[in-house]
Amino acid sequence: MSQGADGIDLETSLGYLLKEASSALRTAMEEVLRPLGLTITQYSCLELLGQRPGLSGSELARGAFVTRQSMNVLLQALEREGHVTRSVEAPVGKVLPTQLTPLGRRCLEQATAAVRSIEVRMLSGLGEAEQAAVARSLRSMVASLRQPDTHA
Amino acid sequence: MSQGADGIDLETSLGYLLKEASSALRTAMEEVLRPLGLTITQYSCLELLGQRPGLSGSELARGAFVTRQSMNVLLQALEREGHVTRSVEAPVGKVLPTQLTPLGRRCLEQATAAVRSIEVRMLSGLGEAEQAAVARSLRSMVASLRQPDTHA
DNA sequence: CGAAGTGTGTCAGTCTTCTGACACAAAAGA
DNA sequence: TCTTTTGTGTCAGAAGACTGACACACTTCG
Numbered sequence: 001m002s003q004g005a006d007g008i009d010l011e012t013s014l015g016y017l018l019k020e021a022s023s024a025l026r027t028a029m030e031e032v033l034r035p036l037g038l039t040i041t042q043y044s045c046l047e048l049l050g051q052r053p054g055l056s057g058s059e060l061a062r063g064a065f066v067t068r069q070s071m072n073v074l075l076q077a078l079e080r081e082g083h084v085t086r087s088v089e090a091p092v093g094k095v096l097p098t099q100l101t102p103l104g105r106r107c108l109e110q111a112t113a114a115v116r117s118i119e120v121r122m123l124s125g126l127g128e129a130e131q132a133a134v135a136r137s138l139r140s141m142v143a144s145l146r147q148p149d150t151h152a
Numbered sequence: 153m154s155q156g157a158d159g160i161d162l163e164t165s166l167g168y169l170l171k172e173a174s175s176a177l178r179t180a181m182e183e184v185l186r187p188l189g190l191t192i193t194q195y196s197c198l199e200l201l202g203q204r205p206g207l208s209g210s211e212l213a214r215g216a217f218v219t220r221q222s223m224n225v226l227l228q229a230l231e232r233e234g235h236v237t238r239s240v241e242a243p244v245g246k247v248l249p250t251q252l253t254p255l256g257r258r259c260l261e262q263a264t265a266a267v268r269s270i271e272v273r274m275l276s277g278l279g280e281a282e283q284a285a286v287a288r289s290l291r292s293m294v295a296s297l298r299q300p301d302t303h304a
Numbered sequence: 305c306g307a308a309g310t311g312t313g314t315c316a317g318t319c320t321t322c323t324g325a326c327a328c329a330a331a332a333g334a
Numbered sequence: 335t336c337t338t339t340t341g342t343g344t345c346a347g348a349a350g351a352c353t354g355a356c357a358c359a360c361t362t363c364g
Binding site (some may be wrong): 009010012013015017018019020021022023024027028029047048051062063065093112115117118120121122123124125126130131133134135137138139140141142143144145146147 | 171297
Binding site (some may be wrong): 165191193198218219222225226244245247 | 349350351352354357358359360
């Protein structure tokens with residue numbers, strides 16, 4: 001039952017733990033964002049635009065970890081609801097910069113506050129040093145995962 | 153730009169980092185599972201069954217972090233392909249225990265090996281102590297997130 | 305004993321996201 | 335310069351997951 005050929009110990013596996021934590025975070029965020037009429041991906045999009053106005057659809061997609069096709073339909077919805085504006089014509093090349101509207105900015109403020117409260121709750125059991133350590137480790141894990149399979 | 157009213161710093165936010173790591177892990181797993189004809193959720197289901205034979209659909213759903221409805225359609229597919237067997241009649245109550253078939257077990261063995269290699273790669277930059285620390289912190293985060301909003 | 309509450313399996317419909325494919329623009333290379 | 339490569343936006347179809355709802359079985363409690 002330790003770690004033989006009989007599978008990955010779910011209670012110990014960091015991969016499983018990562019998925020579990022991510023799932024718990026997602027659920028908690030959905031809970032507080034629902035009253036605001038936002039999904040997590042929509043919130044991610046607004047947050048990205050708040051910090052880096054003028055981002056293109058593809059850039060937003062990468063930042064929110066979805067495909068550019070998904071981000072596209074999401075942006076159309078946000079535009080229809082008046083949260084964002086996209087240039088009709090590409091100022092340069094084919095890239096369509098996106099901006100927050102005043103409405104979108106107000107919406108984002110509420111969402112940010114709600115999400116921040118979740119993050120505070122999530123970290124309530126951890127000290128400064130532990131938080132820094134987790135951040136460092138997570139960054140290392142991301143870097144290792146993105147390395148092409150060295151295989152040798 | 154630090155942490156004022158202008159949003160959550162994406163470069164620093166542990167929530168964002170968690171999502172990033174989880175996304176990278178998902179991508180890597182999909183990559184190695186695809187040749188085996190398995191999605192991540194299907195693999196999760198098989199892995200759970202390998203360690204705890206006889207689990208019900210609802211229990212599998214909780215273990216794989218999806219709804220029991222989603223797990224149900226997934227189980228139908230796995231049964232159709234001959235990877236699992238479900239009792240036709242509930243031995244007790246309404247619960248339908250599920251078991252791996254020999255085919256499912258062979259498939260799981262390959263998948264487990266593939267996923268383990270991903271996990272090894274993910275942790276390649278971390279020492280024993282760091283891995284233990286991350287696990288402890290993640291568990292703490294999950295526990296805090298699941299606590300009902302104490303709000304005060 | 306009966307009633308409320310919880311857990312389970314299932315059907316139906318919808319929504320979100322993904323994969324595949326195309327045309328086009330900018331950058332990089334020969 | 336021309337060509338190849340990369341990045342972007344978009345259309346169409348398919349797969350996966352979710353919400354809502356129902357019936358049924360077991361448990362708990364009055």
